[in-house]
Amino acid sequence: MTAKMEVPFFRADLGQAEKDEVLRVIDSGWLTTGRACAELEEAVAAYMGREFAVGTNNGTAALHLALLTSGIQPGHGVLIPTHTFAATAEAVLYVGAVPVLCEVDPITLNLDLEFVKAVIHDPGNHPLARRGGKLPPITGMVPVHYAGLMLDMERVDHFADHHYQAVVEDAAHVFGGYRLGKEGQKITPGQLSGAAALSFYATKNVTSGEGGMVLSEDEERAERLRRLRLHGLSKGAYKRFERGASWRVDIEELGFKYNLPDVNAALALPQVARAxxxxxxxxxxxxxxxxxxxxxxxxxxxxxxxxxxxxxxxxxxxxxxxxxxxxxxxxxxxxxxxxxxxxxxxxxxxxxxxxxxxxxxxxxxxxxxxxxxxxxxxxxxxxxxxxxxxxxxxxxxxxxxxxxxxxxxxx
Ligand SMILES: Cc1ncc(COP(=O)(O)O)c(C=O)c1O
CATH class of the missing domain: 3.90.1150.10 (Aspartate Aminotransferase, domain 1)
Incomplete structure (x- = not known):
């Protein structure tokens, strides 16, 4: 059969504004994390209604850092939907915790909260336990808002209050999305959990080619996220290179090379403006x-x-x-x-x-x-x-x- 038309799965929707922003970065002479990343963080935090946003070099890194700052300890169990992308479970494994896979709703493909409830109340209800396996103590959960439809975060929050320490939202699919709560109020990613991770991967609603961000309401956590994304250093390169700034910098804890470069951040900036x-x-x-x-x-x-x-x-x-x-x-x-x-x-x-x-x-x-x-x-x-x-x-x-x-x- 000869195709009458070629329709790709995805085509980037970038124009002059994106080219101008990237050129601005090139002309500035500063290519790594600096002004453009800070501007993107501010714009995304404002658009998503969060106090803090910390850019990372991809969404997987954002999930990893969000989990690392969540209090979940190595060996703990973290509930995640079986219907998700590799990254959700990988991030749990990166912090030494155990992804505990859960059933999903057959229509929305979001976590089945009745299944979650049954496992929280009796871990013996989990398929691994039914086959004689022992589940680790469950202290966290990573709900995934599949395709852009947010899970009922009020219910997740209720479980968290009563049963475990940490919720990190995998909000890779939700740029700007929200869920209406019981009182008809808008609930947005990161509002009822400790943190939400965004992805700016090439096909995402807003893209920086590759990139990610953690949203949070907690200033201390945001500061730690900034440290962790750059080798655990007490200050980033942009600050160290400022005229007259001290070269001195301390390695405060084990960090990662997860910073969002300005060239990538610049690409996303105009899209946030027309999100x-x-x-x-x-x-x-x-x-x-x-x-x-x-x-x-x-x-x-x-x-x-x-x-x-x-x-x-x-x-x-x-x-x-x-x-x-x-x-x-x-x-x-x-x-x-x-x-x-x-x-x-x-x-x-x-x-x-x-x-x-x-x-x-x-x-x-x-x-x-x-x-x-x-x-x-x-x-x-x-x-x-x-x-x-x-x-x-x-x-x-x-x-x-x-x-x-x-x-x-x-x-
Ligand atoms: C649900 C979900 N979580 C996490 C990620 C990871 O994001 P990234 O590709 O930016 O690392 C993706 C990416 O496509 C995703 O779809």
């Missing part, structure tokens, strides 16, 4: 898909009636940041997910899968996990695929993606 517009364009794509794909047999959409109910009502749609548009093919679909991906590729449309649940990967099988441990995550994964979703997706491309999928599933 509302970028978000609105993503939302418009999601709404167009919902309209064009309604009623396709065997296809479940992340904003259809069933999904809206699972996320807690139509009010929650407004806070969805639409990082991904992940659809699910039901068991009744005309073709399998992999066949559907192949046929979309034949038509020139690149789709991806976010993600294979962690417990189905060899590394986690070595930790004792088995197929069948998390049936809801497995069933959803079977049919899961992400359609192209980015701010610059053109109307004819949206129509072509939807028409292609409709054709494949309707026959």
């Amino acid at each position: 509302d517009e970028l978000w609105a364009r993503r939302r418009a794509v999601a709404e167009a898909y919902a309209e064009l794909l309604a009623g396709v047999p065997g296809l479940h959409l992340p904003n259809d009636a069933e999904a809206v109910e699972a996320m807690g009502g139509a009010g929650q749609l407004a806070g969805h940041s639409w990082h991904l548009y992940a659809v699910r093919l039901g068991a009744d679909a005309r073709v399998s997910r992999d066949e559907c991906l192949a046929q979309m590729a034949e038509r020139g449309v690149t789709c991806l899968v976010h993600w294979q649940p962690l417990h189905l990967h060899p590394l986690y099988a070595q930790m004792g996990y088995e197929t069948g441990d998390f049936p809801a995550a497995e069933a959803s994964f079977e049919g899961l695929m992400s359609l192209p979703l980015f701010a610059g997706l053109r109307p004819e491309e949206i129509e072509y993606v939807a028409a292609s999928l409709r054709e494949i599933l309707q026959g």
